[in-house]
Amino acid sequence: MIRPLTGKKVVLGVSGGIAAYKAVELSRLLVKEGAEVYVVMTENAKQFVTPLTFEALSGHPVYHEIFGSQSSASMEHIRAAENADLMIVAPATANSIGKMAHGLADDPLSTLFSAFAGPVLVAPAMNDKMWDNPAVQENIRTLKKRGVGIVDPEAGELACGTVGLGRLAEPERLLEAVRKCLLRQSDLAGLRVLVTAGPTREPLDPVRFITNRSSGKMGYAIARQARSRGAEVTLISGPTHLEPPFGVSLLNCQRTGEMSQLVLDHLPQCDVLIMTAAVGDFAPESVQKEKIKKTGEEPLVLNLQPTQDILKAVAEKKSNQLIVGFAAESANLVQSATEKLQRKQLDLIVANDISAPGIGFQSDNNQVILIDRHAKVESLPLLTKVEIADILLDRIHTQLNTR
Ligand code: CTP
Numbered sequence: 001m002i003r004p005l006t007g008k009k010v011v012l013g014v015s016g017g018i019a020a021y022k023a024v025e026l027s028r029l030l031v032k033e034g035a036e037v038y039v040v041m042t043e044n045a046k047q048f049v050t051p052l053t054f055e056a057l058s059g060h061p062v063y064h065e066i067f068g069s070q071s072s073a074s075m076e077h078i079r080a081a082e083n084a085d086l087m088i089v090a091p092a093t094a095n096s097i098g099k100m101a102h103g104l105a106d107d108p109l110s111t112l113f114s115a116f117a118g119p120v121l122v123a124p125a126m127n128d129k130m131w132d133n134p135a136v137q138e139n140i141r142t143l144k145k146r147g148v149g150i151v152d153p154e155a156g157e158l159a160c161g162t163v164g165l166g167r168l169a170e171p172e173r174l175l176e177a178v179r180k181c182l183l184r185q186s187d188l189a190g191l192r193v194l195v196t197a198g199p200t201r202e203p204l205d206p207v208r209f210i211t212n213r214s215s216g217k218m219g220y221a222i223a224r225q226a227r228s229r230g231a232e233v234t235l236i237s238g239p240t241h242l243e244p245p246f247g248v249s250l251l252n253c254q255r256t257g258e259m260s261q262l263v264l265d266h267l268p269q270c271d272v273l274i275m276t277a278a279v280g281d282f283a284p285e286s287v288q289k290e291k292i293k294k295t296g297e298e299p300l301v302l303n304l305q306p307t308q309d310i311l312k313a314v315a316e317k318k319s320n321q322l323i324v325g326f327a328a329e330s331a332n333l334v335q336s337a338t339e340k341l342q343r344k345q346l347d348l349i350v351a352n353d354i355s356a357p358g359i360g361f362q363s364d365n366n367q368v369i370l371i372d373r374h375a376k377v378e379s380l381p382l383l384t385k386v387e388i389a390d391i392l393l394d395r396i397h398t399q400l401n402t403r
Helices: 020-032 051-058 072-082 094-102 108-115 128-132 134-145 171-184 217-228 256-269 310-317 333-343 385-401
Strands: 009-014 036-041 086-092 120-124 154-157 163-167 192-197 232-237 249-252 272-275 282-284 304-306 322-329 348-353 368-372 377-379
Touching (some): 009 020, 009 051, 009 108, 020 036, 020 086, 020 171, 036 051, 036 072, 036 108, 072 108, 086 094, 086 108, 094 108, 094 134, 120 171, 128 134, 128 163, 171 385, 192 217, 192 256, 217 385, 232 256, 256 272, 310 322, 322 333, 322 385, 333 348, 333 368
Parallel strands (some): 009 036, 009 086, 086 120, 192 272, 232 249, 322 348
Antiparallel strands (some): 154 163, 282 304, 348 368, 368 377
């Protein structure tokens, strides 16, 4: 039998919810896959499942008391847990999510979380109204921003008798998230990745500018995921409202010319360039020093000049870098994107249909098609931008290994 998680150490954090029984099944599945499992429980979790159950399944003492009678032998296990490959908190109650988001550490689970340096997955489980609570959602966003993976809850019948979103993901889904995270861990170590993100901004005068609707979310998600998979990441960003991803070196710019200069300066030091930026195609011919005034009812005519095509300049300067472009199209998606891939001499292009509602610009989700140099077309379903980032990085990883 193949045991894909052999040699991997996983911390399973259990907080107090009725779904704690699913954590029992998850620990069994993890052990079955070969992982060494260390369980940490909150006081409330013990109301639902006993530490003995997890101890019997994992073969290790369960960490469930900060103070008290846990022996020095179990302290050794706590140290081992701190150095584990991954931590998954399932079920994560609104209370534990709040503690993790705010750095509180007053029980074994939150204490271990605050001392844990590896990747963390959090699988929330709560009543649907609690899940919708703005404070809970804010805490989830905070954790996501810090690179914590969220295994979204499912819709269905809840413990309180209502039906809604808030049920802990099924153990198989939790196992799948653990597997993916562990197998991707450090797979990009040693790789130097350059990412561009966001819109460009071309000034007209001291108060006005031309820009576009790009939020930068896709590029930031790629930068964050690449870094969490071990890559050394430089992010060249146009103006966005996003928090800089942890551990990524961020270079800000506004105009196409500035972005182009930064990309060309950093190109020789990178192995992969991912151009998610929505680069403005036109810029005002000249920037007025003073604010442009109205002149009665006269229309204002702007003269716009095409900007430099950054990827075209990259094609002339690149050596062995793998170059990925994005294509925002409103018609003939595959054909237009394939033409762009060829014209810009790309290895891979990510195409999306900007006319489809609810995805793309500003959204946390997108539905994209990946096209490679050999015209292989892969259509992905509707996914979060973080999920798309990981799949794109998987494909880049494969291309680099089969060159
Ligand atoms: N791009 C670039 N320099 C530009 C414009 C775009 O490097 N001046 C890059 C984008 O970052 C993206 C790819 O080229 O990776 C495709 O961008 P897109 O705006 O879809 O294509 P354009 O080349 O601008 O062509 P068009 O707008 O006519 O579709």
